[in-house]
Amino acid sequence: MRVHLCVVGRLRKGPEKALIDDYLTRFDRTGRSLGLGPARVVEVEDKRGGGMAAEAELLRRALPTGAALWCLDERGEVMTSPTFADRLGRVRDQGRGDLAFVIGGADGIDSSLRAQADMTLSFGAMVWPHMLVRVMLAEQMYRAASILAGSPYHRV
Numbered sequence: 647m648r649v650h651l652c653v654v655g656r657l658r659k660g661p662e663k664a665l666i667d668d669y670l671t672r673f674d675r676t677g678r679s680l681g682l683g684p685a686r687v688v689e690v691e692d693k694r695g696g697g698m699a700a701e702a703e704l705l706r707r708a709l710p711t712g713a714a715l716w717c718l719d720e721r722g723e724v725m726t727s728p729t730f731a732d733r734l735g736r737v738r739d740q741g742r743g744d745l746a747f748v749i750g751g752a753d754g755i756d757s758s759l760r761a762q763a764d765m766t767l768s769f770g771a772m773v774w775p776h777m778l779v780r781v782m783l784a785e786q787m788y789r790a791a792s793i794l795a796g797s798p799y800h801r802v
């Protein structure tokens with residue numbers, strides 16, 4: 647199952663990008679034997695100032711046809727890392743070829759796109775900057791693959 651992190655905004659070279667690349671590389675390596683991955687980041691940027699609706703349209707175009715859609719939003723479902731891993735495994739076991747995560751920009755994800763999501767995931771009630779959410783999501787993906795692989799990275 648290919649995994650796509652569809653995100654608003656361009657991430658320049660720096661510590662966040664290095665962390666994301668590292669976690670996604672580890673996700674790919676750990677997930678390969680589990681039918682998870684490869685993962686890729688798809689960045690969209692609205693240059694015309696069209697706001698959330700324009701960003702949502704760009705994000706929709708980035709979604710592979712038939713992909714399961716999980717949106718990141720502080721108003722979404724809070725879950726443990728093992729539950730997240732279990733959900734990831736279930737989407738794979740349903741035979742979905744693609745899972746797309748969406749992380750919004752400074753104004754968030756347009757409600758019309760959030761309404762299309764199969765699941766909305768929250769990293770807690772606080773609002774985080776989208777760049778940090780990318781890092782947190784990449785780490786949770788690697789953690790989930792480690793849990794499914796039974797490797798010791800995740801300690802309960």
Ligand SMILES: C[S@@+](CC[C@H](N)C(=O)[O-])C[C@H]1O[C@@H](n2cnc3c(N)ncnc32)[C@H](O)[C@@H]1O
Nearest residue numbers: 718719720749750753754755768769770773774
């Ligand atoms: C700065 S936040 C957007 C601000 C706020 N959510 C809004 O809609 O006005 C940018 C993106 O980061 C993600 N994000 C921020 N905090 C989050 C949280 N606690 N849980 C999950 N995703 C979060 C969401 O995808 C959000 O669209």
